[in-house]
Amino acid sequence: MAGIVGYGAHLPRHRIKVEEIAKVWGADAPSYKKGLMLREKSVPPPDMDTITLAVEAAKNALKRSGGVNPVDIGAIYIGSESHPYAVKPSGTVVAEAIGATPDIHCADFEFACKAGSEAMFVALSHVDSGYMKYALAIAADTSQGAPSDALEFSAAAGAGAFIMGKDNLIAECLFTHSYMTDMPDFWRREHQFYPQHGGRFTGEEAYFAHTKGASKALLKKSGLKPSDFTYAVFHQPNGKFPQRVAFELGFTQEQIDPGWLAPRLGNTYSGASPIGLTATLDVSKPGDLIFMCSYGSGAGSDGFVWKVTQRIDEVRDKAVRTHKLLDENLIYVDYGTYAKFRRKIKMNE
Amino acid sequence: MTMFSSRNWREYPQRYRLEASKFKKSGKTYFPPRAVDPETGDTAQEMVKLPDTGKIVTYTVIRTAPSQWTEIAPYALAIAELTDGTRLMAQVVDCDVNAVKIGMEIRIEFRRIQSESDHGVLSYGYKFVPKWY
Amino acid sequence: MRQVCVVGVGFSQWGEVWRRSLRGLFVDAAMNAIKNAGVDHLDSLYVGCMASGPFVSQEHLGALMADYLGMKGLPAMRVESACASGGMAFRQAFIEVAGGFSDIVMASGVEKMTDCSGDDATAALAMAADQEYEVFNGATFPGLYALMAHAHMARYGTTRQMLSAIAVKNHKNGAKNPVAQYPFEITIEGVEKSVMIADPLHILDCSPITDGAAAVIVTTEEIARKLGKPYIKVLGSGLATDTIQLAHRADLTTIKASTLAAERALKMAGKTIRDVQFAEVHDCFTIAELVILESIGVYKPGQAGPAILAGETALEGKFPVNSSGGLKSKGHPVGATGIAQIAEVYKQLTGQAEKGRQIPGSPKIGMTQNMGGSGASSVVHIMEVA
Numbered sequence: 001m002a003g004i005v006g007y008g009a010h011l012p013r014h015r016i017k018v019e020e021i022a023k024v025w026g027a028d029a030p031s032y033k034k035g036l037m038l039r040e041k042s043v044p045p046p047d048m049d050t051i052t053l054a055v056e057a058a059k060n061a062l063k064r065s066g067g068v069n070p071v072d073i074g075a076i077y078i079g080s081e082s083h084p085y086a087v088k089p090s091g092t093v094v095a096e097a098i099g100a101t102p103d104i105h106c107a108d109f110e111f112a113c114k115a116g117s118e119a120m121f122v123a124l125s126h127v128d129s130g131y132m133k134y135a136l137a138i139a140a141d142t143s144q145g146a147p148s149d150a151l152e153f154s155a156a157a158g159a160g161a162f163i164m165g166k167d168n169l170i171a172e173c174l175f176t177h178s179y180m181t182d183m184p185d186f187w188r189r190e191h192q193f194y195p196q197h198g199g200r201f202t203g204e205e206a207y208f209a210h211t212k213g214a215s216k217a218l219l220k221k222s223g224l225k226p227s228d229f230t231y232a233v234f235h236q237p238n239g240k241f242p243q244r245v246a247f248e249l250g251f252t253q254e255q256i257d258p259g260w261l262a263p264r265l266g267n268t269y270s271g272a273s274p275i276g277l278t279a280t281l282d283v284s285k286p287g288d289l290i291f292m293c294s295y296g297s298g299a300g301s302d303g304f305v306w307k308v309t310q311r312i313d314e315v316r317d318k319a320v321r322t323h324k325l326l327d328e329n330l331i332y333v334d335y336g337t338y339a340k341f342r343r344k345i346k347m348n349e
Numbered sequence: 350m351t352m353f354s355s356r357n358w359r360e361y362p363q364r365y366r367l368e369a370s371k372f373k374k375s376g377k378t379y380f381p382p383r384a385v386d387p388e389t390g391d392t393a394q395e396m397v398k399l400p401d402t403g404k405i406v407t408y409t410v411i412r413t414a415p416s417q418w419t420e421i422a423p424y425a426l427a428i429a430e431l432t433d434g435t436r437l438m439a440q441v442v443d444c445d446v447n448a449v450k451i452g453m454e455i456r457i458e459f460r461r462i463q464s465e466s467d468h469g470v471l472s473y474g475y476k477f478v479p480k481w482y
Numbered sequence: 483m484r485q486v487c488v489v490g491v492g493f494s495q496w497g498e499v500w501r502r503s504l505r506g507l508f509v510d511a512a513m514n515a516i517k518n519a520g521v522d523h524l525d526s527l528y529v530g531c532m533a534s535g536p537f538v539s540q541e542h543l544g545a546l547m548a549d550y551l552g553m554k555g556l557p558a559m560r561v562e563s564a565c566a567s568g569g570m571a572f573r574q575a576f577i578e579v580a581g582g583f584s585d586i587v588m589a590s591g592v593e594k595m596t597d598c599s600g601d602d603a604t605a606a607l608a609m610a611a612d613q614e615y616e617v618f619n620g621a622t623f624p625g626l627y628a629l630m631a632h633a634h635m636a637r638y639g640t641t642r643q644m645l646s647a648i649a650v651k652n653h654k655n656g657a658k659n660p661v662a663q664y665p666f667e668i669t670i671e672g673v674e675k676s677v678m679i680a681d682p683l684h685i686l687d688c689s690p691i692t693d694g695a696a697a698v699i700v701t702t703e704e705i706a707r708k709l710g711k712p713y714i715k716v717l718g719s720g721l722a723t724d725t726i727q728l729a730h731r732a733d734l735t736t737i738k739a740s741t742l743a744a745e746r747a748l749k750m751a752g753k754t755i756r757d758v759q760f761a762e763v764h765d766c767f768t769i770a771e772l773v774i775l776e777s778i779g780v781y782k783p784g785q786a787g788p789a790i791l792a793g794e795t796a797l798e799g800k801f802p803v804n805s806s807g808g809l810k811s812k813g814h815p816v817g818a819t820g821i822a823q824i825a826e827v828y829k830q831l832t833g834q835a836e837k838g839r840q841i842p843g844s845p846k847i848g849m850t851q852n853m854g855g856s857g858a859s860s861v862v863h864i865m866e867v868a
Contacts, residue, residue: 047460049461049471051461052458084471093473096361097365
């Protein structure tokens with residue numbers, strides 16, 4: 001089957017600590033830190049958005065692609081819940097910036113936190129069917145939680161990009177499974193700035209039911225068991241959920257560790273499991289099996305089984321590693337700066 | 350002042366992809382591209398893409414900024430010389446503005462440059478960030 | 483080529499002139515110049531103005547100003563070269579008289595800068611830079627000169643104090659100039675404690691936003707003599723351009739257009755820079771005065787700063803610079819600045835500078851240097867006592 005020819009991530013350097021947000025709203029920082037396993041989250045500066053993150057992630061994917069010519073990319077799909085325009089695609093800007101226009105198909109995807117894995121699924125399918133040589137899937141978000149809402153402690157920014165192809169693979173996709181029901185757990189109506197959610201209703205019946213539904217079906221389809229995998233990556237709205245779902249499915253902490261980014265990155269929404277996959281590929285070895293399952297409110301999950309090839313050793317350091325972006329040279333901001341960066345302050349027009 | 354969107358669109362090859370002109374005779378690269386080589390008068394040229402790393406030649410920090418830039422003020426502005434010798438001006442972001450120095454190594458990143466309030470077109474382009482990896 | 487002379491000068495009120503419009507400022511200065519020269523008519527009119535469109539939505543200044551000066555029918559046109567518009571208008575008048583096309587020409591300059599917001603004024607001034615590759619990326623005018631300042635400091639060890647000394651010296655001169663917008667003295671500490679605009683330039687390194695107009699009467703020596711008023715001779719005029727973008731200049735510590743303009747003006751005058759005894763230069767920012775003095779050859783590269791600190795450019799120094807107070811203290815109504823510089827040299831050479839600011843020793847040869855943008859255009863004139 002088709003797979004990943006090049007991958008890359010991009011993250012803002014700015015971070016805000018849970019304590020800094022909690023201080024402003026009189027919230028209990030320890031309960032977020034322990035209960036939800038969130039320590040800090042990435043903050044995009046004002047000149048960074050889904051499009052700019054997507055461009056940089058795509059450039060990193062090209063660097064690891066072994067020389068894919070951007071004009072040979074037949075489709076560009078960007079999954080995000082924070083496309084800068086309500087009408088006007090993000091993908092056109094990204095395609096133009098990487099030099100992939102004009103013979104290319106483009107669509108922006110939206111499915112809460114699952115939009116990125118959707119883009120990956122569709123890109124893979126196009127390539128696997130032989131319809132095109134390469135397809136670029138990008139998962140990017142600069143999500144906003146309403147001030148003082150629980151989501152404000154997690155809503156973060158980042159992007160992961162994957163060039164799908166059939167030859168010269170870094171990781172082959174062995175199986176996929178998608179799982180979806182209609183689920184009113186989280187939404188944002190047209191013209192609204194912040195999303196709303198069903199509180200604890202986003203847990204058991206939403207995240208866990210769908211993640212497990214897709215994961216179990218994928219394990220069954222593939223005939224593999226959790227212990228067959230070297231690594232596993234789950235959607236991570238916080239640090240706690242992916243850990244719990246991994247354990248309940250029979251995966252271990254060691255398996256999720258490289259892609260378990262939420263405690264320090266926050267929830268990068270569409271980017272969450274895709275960026276987790278980039279961090280996991282960074283440390284994987286030829287032959288490793290990687291289990292991946294996204295989740296998007298609304299609600300659904302896309303599952304993938306990846307098998308890492310020999311090429312990983314050759315390409316992993318052709319672009320910056322995700323953990324380097326996550327761990328090094330961070331700039332911590334206070335709530336005032338964060339509020340300014342995220343345009344939470346009412347200004348004169 | 351409102352920038353009509355065609356004006357920005359026309360510059361995409363430069364702002365998005367750093368396309369420059371390299372003249373055949375002198376081998377010199379000019380950004381943005383131009384029709385005539387100012388040194389030789391030559392018009393024969395090819396399109397090249399600028400490298401994405403270089404060093405700061407001079408800088409300033411705009412502390413009192415027009416309201417259009419208040420969102421990002423104070424901001425550093427610099428002229429950098431890229432590894433091919435081409436020079437261009439851009440903001441230096443993702444660092445303490447007081448840490449910007451002549452000789453500092455930079456990398457070019459794709460960033461949002463301007464946005465016309467909440468309803469206008471978004472303009473993207475290049476900025477410098479410290480080259481830390 | 484006929485000998486060209488300046489025979490009279492006039493100013494409007496300068497500063498925040500709330501009671502005068504663009505045309506009102508011009509008419510005040512023009513009528514003062516006509517009266518000062520004693521001419522009974524004009525053969526043509528040049529109006530230097532940088533940005534009346536952005537500032538007050540008014541273009542078509544040649545016709546407007548001739549009309550309101552009561553001279554409809556007069557050949558009149560506007561000249562624009564950013565902050566060098568005034569100097570360019572003077573050069574056009576010089577060429578017209580020298581070439582024998584007209585005998586009595588008014589060269590004027592005007593700018594009405596306070597009828598808009600500070601943001602709009604900043605945007606209007608930034609139109610002199612490359613909109614697509616400088617201003618688009620966040621460049622402001624103080625920012626462009628600040629980039630030159632840091633380059634100069636890094637290359638020559640130029641200090642903050644040297645820049646401050648320029649502002650202090652110009653305010654000292656301007657304090658005695660009745661036209662000056664800010665006629666008061668300042669201190670080195672005052673400059674360095676003032677608000678930072680663009681590192682390393684503080685607000686007191688920057689010329690202000692000014693409303694104002696100036697006009698001079700340009701004519702032949704024969705007519706000047708007949709009028710019986712003091713006059714000066716224009717010996718040379720030089721104009722040059724450079725890259726619009728700062729990033730495209732190989733050397734950021736010099737302003738090449740000024741070097742070329744000065745060389746051309748001196749060559750026409752048959753003089754060298756050593757023959758020139760004082761100058762009015764375009765100190766839109768303190769660093770500009772320092773760089774210009776090196777660019778036009780008064781000092782070697784890196785030598786202007788120490789000379790300024792040693793007092794060489796003070797009113798009683800060996801080469802007085804900006805006896806008017808310069809753009810810094812006198813004000814900088816951009817289109818009017820180049821004309822005001824000519825008027826200052828006229829006053830100094832004819833001994834008409836106000837009490838306490840006449841350059842000692844009756845200088846015989848003076849020079850003006852006016853420039854646009856970050857130095858992409860520059861115009862230099864050499865004048866001699868009659």
